[in-house]
Amino acid sequence: MTILEAKRVGKQFAVKDSASLWKKKVFQALENVDLRLDSGRTVGVVGESGSGKSTLGEILGDLQHPSAGTVLYKGRDVRSLTKAEYRQFRRNVQYIFQNPKESMNPYFTVEKILTEPMQVLLDSYDAASARRRAAEMLGRVGLAESALGKYPSELSGGQCQRIAIARALLLSPEVIVCDECVSALDVSIQAQILNLLKDLQREFGTAYLFISHDIGVIHYMSDEIIVVNHGHVVEQGEGAAVIRAPKNDYTRTLIASAFFTREAARCGAL
Numbered sequence: 001m002t003i004l005e006a007k008r009v010g011k012q013f014a015v016k017d018s019a020s021l022w023k024k025k026v027f028q029a030l031e032n033v034d035l036r037l038d039s040g041r042t043v044g045v046v047g048e049s050g051s052g053k054s055t056l057g058e059i060l061g062d063l064q065h066p067s068a069g070t071v072l073y074k075g076r077d078v079r080s081l082t083k084a085e086y087r088q089f090r091r092n093v094q095y096i097f098q099n100p101k102e103s104m105n106p107y108f109t110v111e112k113i114l115t116e117p118m119q120v121l122l123d124s125y126d127a128a129s130a131r132r133r134a135a136e137m138l139g140r141v142g143l144a145e146s147a148l149g150k151y152p153s154e155l156s157g158g159q160c161q162r163i164a165i166a167r168a169l170l171l172s173p174e175v176i177v178c179d180e181c182v183s184a185l186d187v188s189i190q191a192q193i194l195n196l197l198k199d200l201q202r203e204f205g206t207a208y209l210f211i212s213h214d215i216g217v218i219h220y221m222s223d224e225i226i227v228v229n230h231g232h233v234v235e236q237g238e239g240a241a242v243i244r245a246p247k248n249d250y251t252r253t254l255i256a257s258a259f260f261t262r263e264a265a266r267c268g269a270l
């Protein structure tokens with residue numbers, strides 16, 4: 001089932017013109033992107049820093065408005081949803097960001113971090129069952145129930161990322177936008193989190209928009225890959241095909257540099 005669609009989505013920003021103190025110029029951060037997020041599938045978005053990946057993720061989650069094109073939620077323009085439908089959209093489209101600690105209130109315990117979104121976004125809420133669900137979900141992401149009483153500052157980056165995943169999943173979302181969600185973690189923890197996300201996708205049928213600058217991570221996660229460069233989609237297709245037979249030079253460069261990094265690490269040069 002198709003949950004979210006982007007149709008010819010574009011984004012322009014007004015930025016300062018370096019040639020003049022008071023003039024502004026238009027910067028095209030994203031142009032003409034079409035994509036579809038289906039239940040249980042992952043669309044990977046890859047490109048170097050500044051290529052427009054986060055802008056695309058934020059437009060799909062309605063954290064930014066597109067300057068062109070439309071976002072459809074279950075076939076309907078997000079802008080045309082009623083208030084009640086929009087609340088459903090907010091609950092059903094969740095985010096996991098690069099630095100989970102920054103998205104958590106440092107004065108909240110893990111219990112409060114996990115239960116507060118349920119309190120705000122679920123139609124029926126009762127504190128005892130929310131706490132029980134939070135404790136169960138902690139188990140699913142590989143943490144002990146005792147973490148409920150801790151504060152983010154008492155947890156490692158990997159543990160915080162698991163809590164961010166648990167927080168998103170507790171709302172039973174249809175889509176999760178994962179924006180560089182393993183980029184700040186050690187490689188061994190990265191693998192654990194990626195496998196956890198895959199297992200949870202199999203179990204819950206969630207659609208992922210998986211954003212990363214790392215084509216290795218994107219290859220591992222994605223059914224479909226979109227390669228963006230300076231806001232343009234330079235290649236889009238079935239995951240294995242894009243990696244095996246890239247049609248675009250920029251994709252080839254990304255693949256070659258990932259291969260170089262891996263080989264250099266293997267030889268101990270990095």
Ligand SMILES: Nc1ncnc2c1ncn2[C@@H]1O[C@H](COP(=O)(O)OP(=O)(O)O)[C@@H](O)[C@H]1O
Pocket residue numbers: 013014015027029047048049050051052053054055056
């Ligand atoms: N609010 C903004 N105003 C002006 N330029 C922006 C704004 N947000 C992002 N940009 C620019 O748009 C481009 C794409 O940014 P972003 O989507 O964050 O890229 P990525 O996530 O691929 O690193 C960058 O060049 C960035 O500087």
Ligand SMILES: [Mg+2]
Pocket residue numbers: 053054055180
């Ligand atoms: Mg980004």
